Amino acid sequence: MIAGSIASARGGREAAFPLGMGRLAIQFGALFALAMLAMGLVVFAVAQQRIARRIDDALEYHSSKYLAPENGQSVNAAIVAARIEAWQQQKALSERTYILFAADGRLLAGRLRIPPPPPGFSPVRYVSRAHVVHKGRALATRLPDGALFVVVQHSEAAESLQAILPGVIVAIFASALLAGLAATMLFARQTALRLAETQAAADAIARGDLSCRIATDRLDGMFAQQAASLNRMLDRMEELVSAQRQFSSALAHDLRTPLTRLRGLLAAANATADTDALVERAERECASVIAIFDALLRLAELESGRHPTAVAPLDLGALVADVAETMEPVLADHGGALRLGRVDASVVRADAGLVNQLLVNLLENVATHTPPGTTATLRVEQRDEGAMVILADDGPGLAPADRSRVVRPFERGPETAGRRGSGLGLSIAQAIVRFHGGTLALADNAPGLEVRMMFPA
Amino acid sequence: MHCLVVEDDPVIAAHVLDGLRAAGRSADHAATGRAALERLSRGRYDAVVLDRMLPDLGGLEVLSAMRAAGDARPPVLVLSALGSLADRIEGLEAGGDDYLAKPFAIEELLARLNAITRRRPGPAEAARLAVGRLVLDPSRHSAAFAGQQALLNRKLYSLLAHMMRHADKVVTRDMLLEHVWGYAFAPTTNIVESNMSRLRTRLLDLGIDPIETQRGHGYVLRSGLCA
Numbered sequence: 001m002i003a004g005s006i007a008s009a010r011g012g013r014e015a016a017f018p019l020g021m022g023r024l025a026i027q028f029g030a031l032f033a034l035a036m037l038a039m040g041l042v043v044f045a046v047a048q049q050r051i052a053r054r055i056d057d058a059l060e061y062h063s064s065k066y067l068a069p070e071n072g073q074s075v076n077a078a079i080v081a082a083r084i085e086a087w088q089q090q091k092a093l094s095e096r097t098y099i100l101f102a103a104d105g106r107l108l109a110g111r112l113r114i115p116p117p118p119p120g121f122s123p124v125r126y127v128s129r130a131h132v133v134h135k136g137r138a139l140a141t142r143l144p145d146g147a148l149f150v151v152v153q154h155s156e157a158a159e160s161l162q163a164i165l166p167g168v169i170v171a172i173f174a175s176a177l178l179a180g181l182a183a184t185m186l187f188a189r190q191t192a193l194r195l196a197e198t199q200a201a202a203d204a205i206a207r208g209d210l211s212c213r214i215a216t217d218r219l220d221g222m223f224a225q226q227a228a229s230l231n232r233m234l235d236r237m238e239e240l241v242s243a244q245r246q247f248s249s250a251l252a253h254d255l256r257t258p259l260t261r262l263r264g265l266l267a268a269a270n271a272t273a274d275t276d277a278l279v280e281r282a283e284r285e286c287a288s289v290i291a292i293f294d295a296l297l298r299l300a301e302l303e304s305g306r307h308p309t310a311v312a313p314l315d316l317g318a319l320v321a322d323v324a325e326t327m328e329p330v331l332a333d334h335g336g337a338l339r340l341g342r343v344d345a346s347v348v349r350a351d352a353g354l355v356n357q358l359l360v361n362l363l364e365n366v367a368t369h370t371p372p373g374t375t376a377t378l379r380v381e382q383r384d385e386g387a388m389v390i391l392a393d394d395g396p397g398l399a400p401a402d403r404s405r406v407v408r409p410f411e412r413g414p415e416t417a418g419r420r421g422s423g424l425g426l427s428i429a430q431a432i433v434r435f436h437g438g439t440l441a442l443a444d445n446a447p448g449l450e451v452r453m454m455f456p457a
Numbered sequence: 458m459h460c461l462v463v464e465d466d467p468v469i470a471a472h473v474l475d476g477l478r479a480a481g482r483s484a485d486h487a488a489t490g491r492a493a494l495e496r497l498s499r500g501r502y503d504a505v506v507l508d509r510m511l512p513d514l515g516g517l518e519v520l521s522a523m524r525a526a527g528d529a530r531p532p533v534l535v536l537s538a539l540g541s542l543a544d545r546i547e548g549l550e551a552g553g554d555d556y557l558a559k560p561f562a563i564e565e566l567l568a569r570l571n572a573i574t575r576r577r578p579g580p581a582e583a584a585r586l587a588v589g590r591l592v593l594d595p596s597r598h599s600a601a602f603a604g605q606q607a608l609l610n611r612k613l614y615s616l617l618a619h620m621m622r623h624a625d626k627v628v629t630r631d632m633l634l635e636h637v638w639g640y641a642f643a644p645t646t647n648i649v650e651s652n653m654s655r656l657r658t659r660l661l662d663l664g665i666d667p668i669e670t671q672r673g674h675g676y677v678l679r680s681g682l683c684a
Contacts, residue, residue: 290560294643301542325612326638329651353542357642364646425645 025184032180033173040172048161052137055153056121059139062096063151067141077102077147081109096153103146116140116148124152135159194223198230210238243408250410254292254423258285295424299409302354302431310351311436316387316455317345317380319355324378327363335372338363341379346387348455350436358432361425362391362451370395374448386438386456394448403442403449458574459501460484463493463519464508464536469559473506476563477570490514494522502531504574506566509537509548517551524552532573534566542641564674568629588621589683591665602663602683612637613656620668620678629675 066083067075077100084098088111099110107113114126117138124138140150197214204212213234214227262285269278324340331338359378366376374395381388398406405411407430410423433440433453443450460477464470465488477484485500487493490511497505505523509516516535523530535553537544548556554573557566586593592601598614600607609617615637620628630649634640638648653676657668667682 286560291643291645298642322611325610326648326652329655330646330648333647333651333654353639353641356638356640360640360642360644360648364644367646 025181025188028184029177029179029181032183033177036176037169037173040169044161044165044168051161052155055137055155056139058096059121059137059151059153062098063139063141063149066098066151067143067149074144076145077108077143080143080147080149084109095156096151099150099152101148101150103148108147110150112152114138114152117150119148123155126152194219198227201230201234205234210234210241247409250423251292251296254410255289258288261285262289292424295428299424299428299431302428302435310353311349312352313347314350314352314355315345315347316350316355316389317343319352320359320378320380320389323356323359323363327360327367331363331367331376334367336367336370336374336376339375339377341377341390343378343380344382344387346380346382348387348436348457350455354432354435358429358453359389359391361429365425366391366393366395386454389453389455390450391453392445392448392450394445397444397447397449398442400444403444407440407442458482458503460504460506460570461487461493461496461500461502461531462506463487463490463511463516464506465489465510465512466508469508472563473566476567480567488512490516490519493519497523497530498526504531504570505533506570507533507535507553509535509539509544517548520552534570534573536561536566545641562674564627564671565629565631568627568632568675571626572623572628572632586618586621588624588667588678588680591621591660591667591683593618593621600660600663602660602665605663607659607663609656609659612652613659616652616656617660620676624678624680624683627671627675627677632675 066080069075070079081100084100087098097110097112099112099114100108101116102108105116112126114124117124117140119140119142122138122140124136125133126136127133135155136152137155138150138152140148142148197219201212201214213231216224216227216231219227262282265278265282265285269275272278320343321340324338328338363376363378366374370376370393374393376391376393379390379392381390407426409427411426429451430440433455436455438453438455441452441454443452460482462470462473462477462484464473464486467488470486470488474484474486485496485502487496490513493505493507493511494514496502507516507519511519514522516537520533520535523533532554533552535548535551535556536559537548537556538559545556545558555569557569586595590603593599593614594601595614595618598609598611600609600614600617616633619633619637631643633649634644653668653670657666660666660668665682667679669677669679671677
């Protein structure tokens, strides 16, 4: 199954034309050709109509010229015949000719041998002196005395247009088809070449090589943009997967420790008489396992964004004062002190429950991870970009390398001998600040540690 | 007090039933949601401990069926392995009177059960709270005993008020964190203990020490010590 999918993926990549591209090219080519054909027909129809219109206009013009009244008197057959005779004298060659029929159909003037056409416009056929059959268009007008005056014009322009029509159509169709095919095939080929880069990387990643990236040096335009965006996604994914792996192994380790101790306690239960103390210690180990799970669930809830949000305008100053009131006795009991520094009243949009947890967690860290005599100070500063909550202590602080490390899950500060937390406190703190769109930074308070939390306004 | 324990896990059910009986309460057991509804329709119970995850009907469905059955239903403590805030809110909104996440200590369950059976119909909150000669003044955030006054900060005041409202009943640390502080997370330090010892120091200044520590689990304010 796996071997098969790899083989087919490889086959698809090596073929110059991926499956379906050839058919796509033909479809696009044909569509293009049909569109060109339709356009050609429309152009042709319009041209033909205009030529026909011009012939009719000429016929009408010349007809009215010959039938123009003479000396205010309407014309009769004799006058028109005389005019035709006059024309024949001076002009032998023309695309037009004039004929006059008597009321009974006899030819009175003109040289063209055709039967009298019906009054109005009509198509006519006639044989030239060279015995060639020509097509023409006639305008026949009945005179008041019953004679029929006919103007005939060759419609050779329209005729020749019609003659070349099939050829033109075939040529247009063929060239459009070819052009469409070529363009589509070229486009498909270029697309396929660029997609192959992405596909190769995707296949490598599917086989388990998460470090593979799409080579962008041969890509351009939107393909390069897409590849860059996919690469960014892959960076993030790799980061997450590696964090997840680290997280899982750290979690396994952290759970093994209390569980191993618990097992030892149970094993000792038979041998010892002091079961009360044993049970109490066992309960403590259970509590630490439960604490790890609680913290994990909390973290997962925060990071997946599923936390039921009670986000509302919150006065950070008031909340900080409230937390300080609660935590001051705790720090005092641990031999330290908590002071409130400058506290600006600053309102941000936040979840009060989460911010409470954040500050309590951090103050608990100070209480448990600093030696007696440490003083912690809480401040709230209103700034343009939001509110900055600062917790500073004058304890031993953290080395720069440790400062970036301890915010990751299950990473602890250097002195963990006495107290054991879930190892998730700072991770949760960071998740809470990020949940609010803010940032948490650890800095040197010289001496001591400073935690700066920025809440955007 | 007669309780119904609705729980499909036999070990947890036995643990809860033993705990209730050891505390002097009678208790019946139902392993499924349908069995629970049947028992509720036949007998009268003072309280129900209801697991959320049951093999047939979900705990929340049992809750809504109980609610549909009428107003005279007993108070319900919802028990669940789902401990997130969302699940908690869901459980309370479905009509549970309190919510306890597994794993839990049996003492915690007993204290919460006590609180919800006593809460109804609910004592009216007096502006001036008094137990014996110990009197709270909300406008000044102070406690007075035998003519002496002690000013308290907001947290100590709320803590004492809560203890006085639940005088002579065990109140656990988790209950205090929930009701006085409104914290939905588990602190890693002794927040309640530290504040309670401050409060007791203040009360000692007034000449009384009415709050007793119940070993490992909670506190009781003895009304007899406020006389």
